[in-house]
Amino acid sequence: MSQTSDAQPAAAVTEIQAGAFDRPRCRRDGTSACEGCGVRAFSVCGSLATDELDALNTMSEKAHFAAKETLFLQGDRADFVFNITSGTLRLYKLLPDGRRQIVGFLLPGDFVGLSLSERYGFSADAIDAVSACRFDRSDFVAFVDRKPHLLRRLHEAATHELTVAQDHMVLLGRRSAEEKVSSFLLTMRERLHRLGASAVTIPLPMTRQDLADHLGLTLETVSRIVSKLAREKVLLVVPDGLRIMNPSRLEQIGAS
Amino acid sequence: MSQTSDAQPAAAVTEIQAGAFDRPRCRRDGTSACEGCGVRAFSVCGSLATDELDALNTMSEKAHFAAKETLFLQGDRADFVFNITSGTLRLYKLLPDGRRQIVGFLLPGDFVGLSLSERYGFSADAIDAVSACRFDRSDFVAFVDRKPHLLRRLHEAATHELTVAQDHMVLLGRRSAEEKVSSFLLTMRERLHRLGASAVTIPLPMTRQDLADHLGLTLETVSRIVSKLAREKVLLVVPDGLRIMNPSRLEQIGAS
């Protein structure tokens, strides 16, 4: 683990989604707990009963990470698992020469550490300010082993991630640059929609380089495609995001 | 489901690995059961005790598929899950215009249906003759729900597949054609090695088109890269396979 950063002051927490995910949850002080958690409905903990939630609450600690902070590196001992409550993460793998593939972006409600294994299989950075429920991995594993219901939920989350990964393989292996960018935006829209967001303006806290490393392109190509779609009035470039002006055209290009 | 083909005559079953995986196992006739199964050590069922194995054995039926036969298509109702006992499968997704991405090749010991979900998330074809233990999905799910130990094993298999998928994203998104082919061969060697095979000659029952659709290339590019590596004495092209003549050079090109 690179660091654990509970010491972050409650500095301006920029949210990918305004308002909905910015309050601390899953505290151990008991005043506010998992019951009131805004992301529970989208999370693996959503399967638990009240008494189980209390037990989980006791095990959890709120962690905060500043933008660009590294949560852990591939190969680190996996001391913790996390449930993201606000902000955006990039998960990535590096080749020895520095080439990077971002295997996914995490949003509120997403879980880090599905594999429950000894070491992290990828690296993770906060893109903007991130808050998360943090659990000691061995405590969490012990808890899971007593709750088949929770294991079942973790398994469902893992197989869902596997499907998402397979869809991304199609994108990386068989789609053009314009299709990649369009398809990515539609995927983000869908994810944000599930989180209750408007899904017309897609907030993009990540850089063009991040997008490129996720889509198997260069940052210049991403920039060019975005410019082209903006020129064609399919998108409107707004600060830290894109507004979808012509959804049906975007779906026509990016549909799978 | 496209078909279920128990009616396959015991025709010449070409094995990807000679001898080791060609006898029928997991029968319901009781004479020979999961206990003697050659792939059990590599499979999700490897976690079960003898009495549990017997229960599983009762639920299973041996299924055979001829080369090029389709087991199921993406979107089909997932009536069955399978444990492969011999042969090779391709799992793939199609885009509306026919472009194909092969998300994985399955070998003996691999499990199909990890997600336990209502519908298949990809299509599956037998490449050569395939034998498998077939389970009714709802029976299998009910069994899993009574055996947290087995669920845990399925979860481990799913998260392993997720890691494999993420590694493949790196390959598809960030590696050159020569690196893709080399890395693929090293991956196959490793998998065959774990199955107890010699791992010097890599049997390749799949076509160049299959390889291309797995690696995000065209069949011509795959052919050219293989020819180039053969010309450089890194590989030797043999019927339905490749012999690795210079492993360290291959690792130098394909290492991650």
Next chain:
DNA sequence: CGATATGTTGAGGTGGATCAAGTTAGGTGG
């Protein structure tokens, strides 16, 4: 033995990469 699937190789084209400016937007210290 012809027919069809599969594989190899060559010639030429192109989508996206690379290289190179120049622009914009924050962030910081004076």
Next chain:
DNA sequence: CCACCTAACTTGATCCACCTCAACATATCG
């Protein structure tokens, strides 16, 4: 509050890795 600095982004010019198209070779199988 402004001047500077740096990170992020955009756009243009050129290049090249891989694709496309085409011809031919080889293998398999009714």
